[in-house]
Amino acid sequence: MALPPNPAFTAPHVNDPMVPQPYRIAGRREENYDTFTLELVPLGDEEPHGFRPGQFNMLYLFGIGEVPISISGDPARPELLAHTVRALGTVTTAMKELKVGDVVGLRGPYGSSWPFEALQRQDVIIVAGGIGLAPLRPLIHHLLSERRRYGRLVLLYGARTPGDLLFQKQLAKWDEKTALEVHLTVDRGTVAWRGNVGVVTTLIPRVQFDVSHASAVICGPEIMMRYSALELEKRGMARDQIYVSQERNMKCAVGFCGHCQFGPHFVCKDGPVFPFSLVAPLMKVREV
């Protein structure tokens, strides 16, 4: 005898954290040759989800797969959820072909955020490498929108070449028209490039800040974050003044599956933003 259908498996789970909601691509921008930004709006009448700077969403490309992508837009404008994506794997490469009007699945936001309350009254040193600027951009929007609550704001951003730098128009605008000091560096310069050449860690000794009232936020490849933290420590910054955004293989995004386990932490749930003091010992453990 067939069992009656279990309503738990057949009813729509609109509040289920594992069920993606349809979002339409309202805007699309090429950032460089392999990186693009998608601006998403809910397909139905759903109210936009707010988010905190540093959080991520799971984006689902129907029939292909799901990937965790940091939210890169302005937290004051949650109705237009920006995600900056680098085409690297199967899902993100297919995502690069999406056009305005196409629909993707979205669930989130998930994870911890940059500790902007702890940054108040501090000089804030923002260190970004490559696509690591994307998860920091919402924080920068927030810091600038509440400028008076913070001390000196400094962005140190490194990329491979001048063409790899993300959000170039916005970087210029931030530097010229806001209180954010922007220092850019590339690994390989061209003759036309008038800026700094060298890894982003080389910018740290040259920046002015009050180490007793300063904090740093870092996002980029893990090696870059480790060495940036080391340079900040040489300047006298304590590990609990430094925050990093970890990247691991996030699948469920809610701490069930364990794919993103990082020692005793789940990066999806406890992170991605961690105090460096908490994760520095784990960063030295191989295969964690």
Place this chain on the structure above:
Amino acid sequence: MVTRDLSRSLAQHAFFRGMDEKHLVFLAGCAKNVLFDQGTFIFREGEKAGVFYLLRYGQVALEVHGPRKGQIRFQSLHEDDVLGWSWLFPPYTWHFDARALSLVRAFAFDGVCVREKCDADHELGYQLMSRFAEVMVGRLQAARLQCLDLYGAPA
């Protein structure tokens, strides 16, 4: 008198921080103030390296040129940085090009003069070489990170 004035200026440069005044006065005899306009090549690969510079103002690019690659800029130096160490060892030739990206002001040190003073005063030689070693280690560590192509696609 000029040498003593120059030694006071040298004492304010990050490279010489903490160095004895007698050594600075001694070294000032090998130094002079120089200025390079924007776009000027300070030195070029293969030329005789008889000098080193302590940058006081401006930005300098280190570059190498290759066929079909053009001019590749791999490092930039700024105020308080040291430019050049090919004067230290034979064959005393520059390995790369150095170009002023802005107006540059610097102290220029005659390499032969400095080497002779270091030979005559080993304490001075130790102090100077310790400082160069620290700069070299920092540059080597940064160059290694740069070689890793950190921001590239993960393997």
